[in-house]
Amino acid sequence: MIDGFLERLWWRAPVVPLVRLAGPVGEIGLRRGLTLARVEPLLEAAFAIRRAPAVALAVDCPGGSAVQSALIAARIRKLAESKKKPVLVFVEDVAASGGYWLASAGDEIFCDPSSILGSIGVISAGFGLVEAIGRLGVERRLHATGPQKGLLDPFQPEREPDLEVLREIQAGILDEFLAQIRARRGERLKIAPAELTSGRVWTGRRAVELGLADGLGQAHAVLRERFGENLRIRRIESRRSFWRARLGLDGADVVGEVATGLDDRAARHRLGAGA
Numbered sequence: 001m002i003d004g005f006l007e008r009l010w011w012r013a014p015v016v017p018l019v020r021l022a023g024p025v026g027e028i029g030l031r032r033g034l035t036l037a038r039v040e041p042l043l044e045a046a047f048a049i050r051r052a053p054a055v056a057l058a059v060d061c062p063g064g065s066a067v068q069s070a071l072i073a074a075r076i077r078k079l080a081e082s083k084k085k086p087v088l089v090f091v092e093d094v095a096a097s098g099g100y101w102l103a104s105a106g107d108e109i110f111c112d113p114s115s116i117l118g119s120i121g122v123i124s125a126g127f128g129l130v131e132a133i134g135r136l137g138v139e140r141r142l143h144a145t146g147p148q149k150g151l152l153d154p155f156q157p158e159r160e161p162d163l164e165v166l167r168e169i170q171a172g173i174l175d176e177f178l179a180q181i182r183a184r185r186g187e188r189l190k191i192a193p194a195e196l197t198s199g200r201v202w203t204g205r206r207a208v209e210l211g212l213a214d215g216l217g218q219a220h221a222v223l224r225e226r227f228g229e230n231l232r233i234r235r236i237e238s239r240r241s242f243w244r245a246r247l248g249l250d251g252a253d254v255v256g257e258v259a260t261g262l263d264d265r266a267a268r269h270r271l272g273a274g275a
Contacts, residue, residue: 013228013230013231013232014051014052014053014227014228014230014231014232015049015051015052015231015232015233015234016052016053016054016055016056016223016227016231016232016233016234017045017046017047017049017052017055017056017233017234017235017236018046018056018057018058018219018233018234018235018236019039019042019043019046019055019056019057019058019236020057020058020060020235020237021034021039021057021058021059021060021061021072021102022034022058022059022060022061022092023060023061024061024062024063024064024098025061025063025064025065025068025069025072025098025099025102026064026065026067026068026098027065028065033064033065033068034061034064034068034072034102035065035068035071035072036068036071036072036075038238039072040072040075041238042236042237042238043075043076043079044079045236046236047079047080047082047083047085048083049234052085053085053086053227054085054086054087054088054223054226054227055079055080055085055086055087055088056087056088056089056090056219056223056233057076057087057088057089057090057102057103057105057106058089058090058092058219059089059090059091059092059095059099059102059103060091060092060093060094060095060099061094061095061096061098061099061102062094062096062097062099063096063097063098063099063100063119064097064098064099065098066098066101066122066173066176066177068098069098069099069101069102070101070176070180072102072105073101073102073104073105073180074105076102076105076106077105080105080107086107086108087105087106087107087108088106088107088108088110088219088222088223088226089102089103089105089106089108089109089110090110090111090217090218090219090222091103091109091110091111091112091115091117091204091213092112092115093115093116094115094116094117095109095111095115095116095117096116096117096118096119096201097119097120097121097123100117100118100119100120100181100212101177101180101181103117103213104180104181104184104185105184106184108214108215109212109213109214110213110214110215110216110217110218110219110222111204111207111208111213111216111217112204112216112218113203113204113205113216114203114204115203115204115207116201116202116203116204117201117202117203117204117207117212117213118200118201118202118207118212119199119200119201120177120178120181120196120197120199121174121177121197121198121199122170122173122174122177123199124166124170126152126154127154128154128157128158129154129155130154130155130156130157133155140153140155140156142155142156147161148161148162148165151165151166152166174197178196178197181196185211185212188211188214189210189211189212190209190210190211191210191211191212204216219233220233
């Protein structure tokens with residue numbers, strides 16, 4: 001009888017689904033990261049739990065594709081509004097650049113005092129190999145239908161018209177990024193516009209002071225304080241194949257997973273998130 005009573009209490013306990021968004025955003029070459037196609041099924045499963053009073057997201061992302069960041073964030077908001085559920089975001093190590101774009105989709109953002117948040121801006125990086133191919137005796141042959149078809153070709157000297165196009169593209173993406181942050185954070189921001197777009201990062205404690213986050217705290221503690229000690233946190237994860245479950249990877253994905261890990265680690269150390 002007691003066991004049955006406890007079982008009924010367990011069944012009636014509130015449930016909050018938790019979706020983890022970890023790793024770089026987007027797919028470039030062999031790098032496999034967060035994309036709408038990958039995370040949408042997880043988000044839909046989380047918001048489909050009717051008796052859940054909220055949906056929690058654990059974000060641990062150093063950035064990546066602006067387009068995929070925007071698509072994922074927009075999908076989170078669409079689901080939150082249609083299901084009428086608040087979204088609580090918990091930043092783990094990093095929510096920088098595209099990672100902060102994802103975090104901004106939440107109604108509230110919590111982080112650890114040592115989390116890294118920010119890096120609001122747009123970056124483009126590459127190499128100039130003009131002198132290198134000259135020393136090797138390599139002749140560059142490029143045939144294009146327009147003067148900017150070979151934009152920022154690394155085997156040719158940089159040209160001012162190319163840089164003007166790049167600056168225009170970056171400015172447009174930054175405008176979209178800022179529109180997202182201002183729409184989601186609004187009057188909670190306590191930071192000058194120039195500092196907000198400086199591209200720098202802040203620790204979690206400072207991010208709370210600046211209004212980039214709402215409080216310090218970890219998912220289990222905050223959620224149980226909010227919804228009760230008998231709360232059940234249900235992790236929403238993708239189903240893994242038989243071999244992935246045993247080896248930790250799908251055989252065909254080994255190279256992509258390694259590339260993603262190296263790229264992710266490099267980005268985290270660049271942000272000072274390594275110890």
